[in-house]
Amino acid sequence: MIKLNYPYTREAIKDLKAGDMVLISGKIFTGRDAVHKYLHETHTSPVNLYNQIIYHCGPVILQNAQTKKYEVKAAGPTTSIREEPYQWEIMQDQGIVGIIGKGGMGPKTLDGLIKFGCVYFHAIGGAAQVLAERIISVDNVYLSELGSPEAMWELSVIDFPVVVTMDSHGYSLHEIIKRKSDQNLKMLLDS
Amino acid sequence: MINLNNANLKETLLASLLELLRRTSSELTKDVYDIIEKVYASEEDGSKAKYAMEIIKDNIELAKKKSAPICQDTGTILIYVSHPVGFPQNDFRKLTEQVIIKATELGYLRQNSVNSITQKNAGNNIGPGHPSIHFEEYEEHEKSHIEIRMMLKGGxxxxxxxxxxxxxxxxxxxxxxxxxxxxxxxxxxxxxxxxxxxxxxxxxxxxxxxxxxxxxxxxxxxxxxxxxxxxxxxxxxxxxxxxxxxxxxxxxxxxxxxxxxxxxxxxxxxxxxxxxxxxxxxCWAHRRQGVVLDSGLNIKSWLY
Known part of the structure; x- marks a missing residue:
């Protein structure tokens, strides 16, 4: 198990390879469909994302009526491929070093990972409680007008469990598994 | 004939539905969990597959313990009601909507229903097509109880x-x-x-x-x-x-x-x-549960 700690550096990202199991500790920013569309269209971000990690996640966050503090009730990853049209430009514009999501992304994002020295982490889809437990604080919220699941939440995490499935050297575990499963399918159907 | 204008029956049904929703969102049924355990055991030690299954298993236990959503995508709310002749479907629909609003406030459900034209989140999970309720009437006099099945299916x-x-x-x-x-x-x-x-x-x-x-x-x-x-x-x-x-x-x-x-x-x-x-x-987080209600609309038994 590899540990990746904040502040994240390009060197540490470069060392990560597809297949590595990693525990992330530090800051992450949620961003899903509406945030990606916003960042892509405006080329600006309400917060500096340089060397930061974006988490494809629409959490369940409730505000405590008494303390007014935000509480994370559930926070697993959402399907990343929907951000494929935007991710490359966001890597270029914002200088992020990591993306956490699920399901993997396409060739354009893989190209961006190589070009901008970034990495794609796969979290366990559906594991909303295990992942919410690793979020130790909600530090801020941006673009809250997009609605709670779509807003950009600034979170601090500890030992957030992920697997690198696309690295900055052009390797994609998704491509490898897809190729293999297509071969297996062909064999099953031909036999 | 069930009269959902009766205040007592209404309250009981609201409570029964809320409990059904809570369990559907936070607990997997035994049939699903048993297969997940089997799958966990069969994956190779040290593999990424085993690691994923371990987190999945931990998540199932944690969600149950905390009464919190197994997955943050609490999905489309699908409800299947089997009922005797003369069941007040419209009243049931209205009460179900009340329960869903309450469950959303409690965090059992995410704000998960978006207007497809304005892109505005309803904030309370109510809107055209949501929840998706399916009624099925028994043959006359065949059965007198009510069965409600619920399924949460994520995007x-x-x-x-x-x-x-x-x-x-x-x-x-x-x-x-x-x-x-x-x-x-x-x-x-x-x-x-x-x-x-x-x-x-x-x-x-x-x-x-x-x-x-x-x-x-x-x-x-x-x-x-x-x-x-x-x-x-x-x-x-x-x-x-x-x-x-x-x-x-x-x-x-x-x-x-x-x-x-x-x-x-x-x-x-x-x-x-x-x-x-x-x-x-x-998905593996196959959230579906069901209840049989008695004539007072209390939960009599669980279907899974």
């Missing part, structure tokens, strides 16, 4: 659902069970890990495009341990699980020997011109 797995029209040249599938088999394996291969594998296939052969999807979802209500009443389909269900797992897509698409937990296949009559094979993919 990740819903998005990898697929409908084939046979014959299909691309996958060389004809209008026969061998063609159905090819379509189903193609669906699993296309989904990869994106539907949060290891998942469950709900399948309908036949019907029109709409009814076929509807029936494919209904198949997901079946107990995972049951047997198809049609012997040919029963064999096909087991074969699909076995062959899908040979694709080596594995949990989350990380590779591994478990890609599908179960496959349930139903059928509807078709037109001579149409032959649909429809797949509703359900």
């Amino acid at each position: 990740g797995c819903e998005n990898v659902g697929i409908q084939y029209s046979l014959p299909n040249v691309q996958i060389k599938a004809n209008r026969d069970l061998y063609g159905v088999k090819k379509a189903l394996l193609d669906a699993v291969a296309q989904a990869q890990g994106k539907g949060c594998s290891p998942g469950i296939l709900g399948v309908c052969i036949g019907g029109d495009r709409g009814s076929s999807y509807e029936e494919s979802k209904r198949q997901l209500l079946r107990n995972l341990d049951d047997h198809n009443t049609n012997a040919e389909l029963d064999t096909l269900e087991k074969e699909i699980v076995k062959l899908s797992n040979k694709l080596e897509i594995g949990p989350m698409g990380f590779g591994g020997s478990n890609t599908i937990l179960s496959c349930k296949i139903g059928h509807l009559n078709r037109l001579p011109a149409s032959f649909f094979v429809t797949v509703s993919y359900m």
Whole structure:
């Protein structure tokens, strides 16, 4: 198990390879469909994302009526491929070093990972409680007008469990598994 | 005849529905959990597949302990009500909406219903088509109790659902069970890990495009341990699980020997011109539960 700690550096990202199991500790920013569309269209971000990690996640966050503090009730990853049209430009514009999501992304994002020295982490889809437990604080919220699941939440995490499935050297575990499963399918159907 | 204008009955039904919703969102039923345990045990130690299954197992236990959503995508709320003749469907619908609003405030459900034109989140999970309630009336005097089944189906797995029209040249599938088999394996291969594998296939052969999807979802209500009443389909269900797992897509698409937990296949009559094979993919977090209500609308027993 590899540990990746904040502040994240390009060197540490470069060392990560597809297949590595990693525990992330530090800051992450949620961003899903509406945030990606916003960042892509405006080329600006309400917060500096340089060397930061974006988490494809629409959490369940409730505000405590008494303390007014935000509480994370559930926070697993959402399907990343929907951000494929935007991710490359966001890597270029914002200088992020990591993306956490699920399901993997396409060739354009893989190209961006190589070009901008970034990495794609796969979290366990559906594991909303295990992942919410690793979020130790909600530090801020941006673009809250997009609605709670779509807003950009600034979170601090500890030992957030992920697997690198696309690295900055052009390797994609998704491509490898897809190729293999297509071969297996062909064999099953031909036999 | 049930009168939902009666304040006591109304309160009891609200409480029963809220408890059903809480359990559906935060607990997996035994049939699902048992297969997940088996899958965990069968993946290789130290593998990414085992790691994924370990987190999945921890998550199931934690969600139950905390009474919190297993997955933050609390999905489309599908409700299937079987009831005696004369059941007040409209009153039931209104009460169900109240319960959903309450459950959203309590965090059992995410704010998960968006207007498709304005893109505005309703904030309370109520809007056209949401929740999706299906009523079924018993034959007169046959039964007097009420059964309510609930299923929460998230967007990740819903998005990898697929409908084939046979014959299909691309996958060389004809209008026969061998063609159905090819379509189903193609669906699993296309989904990869994106539907949060290891998942469950709900399948309908036949019907029109709409009814076929509807029936494919209904198949997901079946107990995972049951047997198809049609012997040919029963064999096909087991074969699909076995062959899908040979694709080596594995949990989350990380590779591994478990890609599908179960496959349930139903059928509807078709037109001579149409032959649909429809797949509703359900993620490992197969959140569905059901209750039998007594005449006072208290929960009498659980269906799973």
